[in-house]
Amino acid sequence: MELSWKTTTPQNAGDRLYGAFNSEAGLMTLASAYPIVAVVRGGQWDIGWPDPKGDFVNSETALYDVTLRVPGDWQAVSTGVVTDRQEAGGAQTLRIVSGPQRDFTLALAQFQVLSAEVEGTRINSYFRAASAAGGQGALDAAGKALSAFNKRYGPYPLRELDVIEIPANTFLGVEYPGMIMIAEGLYGGGPDLELTVAHEVGHQWWYSQVGNDVQLSSWLDEALASYSQIVYQEEYGGAAAAERELNGFRERYQRALASGRDAPAQQANSQFRNNYVLLVYGKAVLFFQALRQQIGDDAFDHFLHDYYATNRYRYVTGADLVMAANQACSCDIQPLYDDWITRAVPLAVP
Ligand SMILES: [Zn+2]
Structure with a gap:
């Protein structure tokens, strides 16, 4: 199949549009900028x-x-790795290749860059001066998250993470696969940068490797990326910090209950009624x-490792998750799963 197309990014639209497809101040982000099958x-x-x-693209x-x-x-x-670079007449021509990836994303920048090597992966941080x-x-946060999740979930398979x-x-x-984008408002200091980076690095396992329908069952990747914030705190912040992180999620569920907005987490994104964040x-x-x-x-621990190892590159549903958990515990978690994910009944907060 061969296809010609042309696209134009919005200009300086980060305040009002989706900042991952935008041109602004030394940066052009080109998320989902090309047609896919x-x-x-x-x-x-699925058209x-x-x-x-939530996220837009299933691929x-x-x-x-x-x-x-x-x-x-x-x-x-x-997303990929540059294997060849030629320069002529002020232009550069790059060849970029990837291993198996759920998506290919590109950004062009005139930014500062800092890099580090963590457990065989080169991490590059691009930022304004x-x-x-x-x-x-x-x-630092990306390196720590990568190391924590390598241990807790199984190895990140790529050479790079941007x-x-x-x-x-x-x-x-x-x-995006091999790449995360973080809002500039978090770069001024405070703990939100570290935990947002941890969440997005968690998506390299849950979304990029183990895929799911991001429109019909977004909780599958979002809740595990969010749980990765707790895992990150367990590794680096200690028990009290992990508990604080957990409290944030408890507070959201309690808010849903108190305001009559409890519903199944397993719904299409379009079906949530002012409760998407509280539930997912x-x-x-x-x-x-x-x-x-x-x-x-x-x-x-076994469940997370096996779920990752078994389902890399695939699209999972809740049934795959239940199967992996049942195998890991030699028990039946279906009733627990139904209570928390497919029903809306009052539950004791764990
Ligand atoms: Zn997320």
Whole structure:
């Protein structure tokens, strides 16, 4: 299949539009900037218009081989690895290849960059000159998150992980395979940068490797990326910090209960009624804590490792998750799963 297309990014639109497709102040982010083959679900092409809540793109894992011609003085930040670079007449031509990836994302930057090597992965942090401390903080947090999740979930398979500061004011961070984008508002200091980076690095396991329908069951990746914030705190902040993180998710679920907005976390994004964040980033996160309490730390650890190892590059549903958990604990977690994920009944907060 061969296709020609042309696209134009919005200009300086981070305040009002999706900042991951935007040109602004030394940065052009090109998320979802090219046509892809739609996924097939139940024999049908998935060509529906995405709901603006959550992530937009469902895509099957593929190999990418990209030739890119851009001005010579811009950094090309991408999902893949640059294997060849030619420069002529002020332009550079790059060949970028990838292993199996769920998506290919590109950004062009004229930014500062700091890099570190962590357990065989090169982490690059791109940031504005005014954000030096935040750029270093993002690099450190990404390295710590990568190391923690390598241990707790299984190894990150890529040679690179890029972290980019972007002008975005409608969300805090967003994940792509091998690349995360973090809102510039977090680079000024405070703990939110570290935990947002941890969340987005968590998506490298839950979304990028183990995929799920981001429009029909977004809790599958979002709740595990959010649970990764607790895992990160367990590794680096200690028990009290992990408890504080957990409290944030408890508070969201309790808010849903108190305001009559409890509902199943397993819903299409379009079906949530002013409770998407409370349920997907609150109640569903507590499901994993309830599961851990029921089956114990060791079985929970096995579950995460096996779920990752078995389902890399695939699209999972809740049934795959239940199967992995049942195998890990040699028990039946279906009733617990139904209570927390597919029903709306009052539950003891774990
Ligand atoms: Zn997320």
